[in-house]
Amino acid sequence: MFSPGQEEHCAPNKEPVKYGELVVLGYNGALPNGDRGRRKSRFALYKRPKANGVKPSTVHVISTPQASKAISCKGQHSISYTLSRNQTVVVEYTHDKDTDMFQVGRSTESPIDFVVTDTISGSQNNDEAQITQSTISRFACRIVCDRNEPYTARIFAAGFDSSKNIFLGEKAAKWKNPDGHMDGLTTNGVLVMHPRGGFTEESQPGVWREISVCGDVYTLRETRSAQQRGKLVESETNVLQDGSLIDLCGATLLWRTADGLFHTPTQKHIEALRQEINAARPQCPVGLNTLAFPSINKEVVEEKQPWAYLSCGHVHGYHNWGHRSDTEANERECPMCRTVGPYVPLWLGCEAGFYVDAGPPTHAFTPCGHVCSEKSAKYWSQIPLPHGTHAFHAACPFCATQLLGEQNCIKLIFQGPVD
Structure with missing residues (x-):
C-alpha cells in the first residue's frame, strides 16, 4: 500500500511526509515467518496522495432496521449505535480533506492498512501457543493524521469495515454525551499509555487509559470487556505522542513520531555496536574461547554465542555443567561467583524503535536474555503492559516474555x- 512508487506521486521532488511508525512489541525486527504485505512487525504511515479522512456530519434516529440499512448502504462512512430492537442512532461521516485515516485490525480485508495478529510470547514455542480464539478486533482502531504541520496523529477505537460502517450492537457499551453526541467502547477496548517526559532516557511510565469510538479518554473498566465504562478524563486527549503504547488486547503497538525516529539509533548504529563488542573479543572466563554476537536472529544458538548467568550477569560461552538439581533444568551455578540462577543465550535487541538512547548494549532482560542499552532496559523494565483481560506486567519488548527478578x-x- 505504501510502496515508494506510490509515495512519489504526492511529492515528485521531495521525500514523502512521514507521520510516524507503529512497531509491534514482541518482535525483534521482523515477524517469525517474515514480513509480508500489510502483515509485518513495523508499519510506516505516510501522507497519502489524496486525503481519505472522514468527519461526523448528519445524525439519524431510526426505528426500523430497514431504514438503518438504507442509510448504511448509501456508500458513505457511518457509525451505528443500536440502543434497542426498535431504536438505532446512525451517525453519517463525510469526507475530510484535511486528514488521512489509517486502520489497524486483525482482518485482512482491504480497509485495514496494518494487519495485526495475537503476539505469541517468546517464552512459548509455536506448538504450545496456537491461538484458539483471537481477542483482537477485526477492525480494532483507526489513526487519523492531520495533513498539515505539525501532522498531529489521533487514535480512535474501532475501524470502518468493507461497507464503510462501524456497528455497536445492543450489548456494546454506548451512551449519549451531555452535548448530545453518541459514543461507545469496543468489546475488549483500545487502551493507550502516554509516557511521561516523551520517549527519552528520562521517561517514566504514564497511566493506561481507554479510548472511545469518538476519541474521548476514559479510566479503565473493571475488566477488559465490562459493560460499565470508566470515568471521563477531560484533561487528557487521544493525541499520540512519541512513545505512546496502544494495546489491542492481544497485541501492543508502540507509536514513534517521525521526529522521534530521527533521534533514535538506526539499524546501522546497532550493527556497529555489535561489531564493536565482537571486536573487543570478549572471552569465556572458563574456556577462554572468544565469544561473538551473531549478526541476525536465528532459531539455533551459534557456537560462539555469549551465554549469561542472569542472577549475577557473568558472561560465558556455553557449557553443559553447573546444574543444581534435576527439577530446575535452567538453574545453574555461576563458576565465577557461585550465584545460582537462570543460564541463557544472549541475543542482541535489533528493533531500533524500542531504544530510548544510543548507548552500548550492556544490559540483558531476565529471563529471555535480550540485550540492549542500560537506559532502554531500565525503561521497559518498569512499563506495565496489559496481559489478558485484567492483568499487567513488564515484558521484554523484543520477544514479549514476562520479565522476572528483582530488577527485570x-x-x-x-x-x-x-x-
Missing part, C-alpha cells in the same frame, strides 16, 4: 581477552 534486567559482566 541485569548488567552484563564481560571478560576481555587475557593476552
Whole structure:
C-alpha cells in the first residue's frame, strides 16, 4: 500500500511526509515467518496522495432496521449505535480533506492498512501457543493524521469495515454525551499509555487509559470487556505522542513520531555496536574461547554465542555443567561467583524503535536474555503492559516474555581477552 512508487506521486521532488511508525512489541525486527504485505512487525504511515479522512456530519434516529440499512448502504462512512430492537442512532461521516485515516485490525480485508495478529510470547514455542480464539478486533482502531504541520496523529477505537460502517450492537457499551453526541467502547477496548517526559532516557511510565469510538479518554473498566465504562478524563486527549503504547488486547503497538525516529539509533548504529563488542573479543572466563554476537536472529544458538548467568550477569560461552538439581533444568551455578540462577543465550535487541538512547548494549532482560542499552532496559523494565483481560506486567519488548527478578534486567559482566 505504501510502496515508494506510490509515495512519489504526492511529492515528485521531495521525500514523502512521514507521520510516524507503529512497531509491534514482541518482535525483534521482523515477524517469525517474515514480513509480508500489510502483515509485518513495523508499519510506516505516510501522507497519502489524496486525503481519505472522514468527519461526523448528519445524525439519524431510526426505528426500523430497514431504514438503518438504507442509510448504511448509501456508500458513505457511518457509525451505528443500536440502543434497542426498535431504536438505532446512525451517525453519517463525510469526507475530510484535511486528514488521512489509517486502520489497524486483525482482518485482512482491504480497509485495514496494518494487519495485526495475537503476539505469541517468546517464552512459548509455536506448538504450545496456537491461538484458539483471537481477542483482537477485526477492525480494532483507526489513526487519523492531520495533513498539515505539525501532522498531529489521533487514535480512535474501532475501524470502518468493507461497507464503510462501524456497528455497536445492543450489548456494546454506548451512551449519549451531555452535548448530545453518541459514543461507545469496543468489546475488549483500545487502551493507550502516554509516557511521561516523551520517549527519552528520562521517561517514566504514564497511566493506561481507554479510548472511545469518538476519541474521548476514559479510566479503565473493571475488566477488559465490562459493560460499565470508566470515568471521563477531560484533561487528557487521544493525541499520540512519541512513545505512546496502544494495546489491542492481544497485541501492543508502540507509536514513534517521525521526529522521534530521527533521534533514535538506526539499524546501522546497532550493527556497529555489535561489531564493536565482537571486536573487543570478549572471552569465556572458563574456556577462554572468544565469544561473538551473531549478526541476525536465528532459531539455533551459534557456537560462539555469549551465554549469561542472569542472577549475577557473568558472561560465558556455553557449557553443559553447573546444574543444581534435576527439577530446575535452567538453574545453574555461576563458576565465577557461585550465584545460582537462570543460564541463557544472549541475543542482541535489533528493533531500533524500542531504544530510548544510543548507548552500548550492556544490559540483558531476565529471563529471555535480550540485550540492549542500560537506559532502554531500565525503561521497559518498569512499563506495565496489559496481559489478558485484567492483568499487567513488564515484558521484554523484543520477544514479549514476562520479565522476572528483582530488577527485570541485569548488567552484563564481560571478560576481555587475557593476552
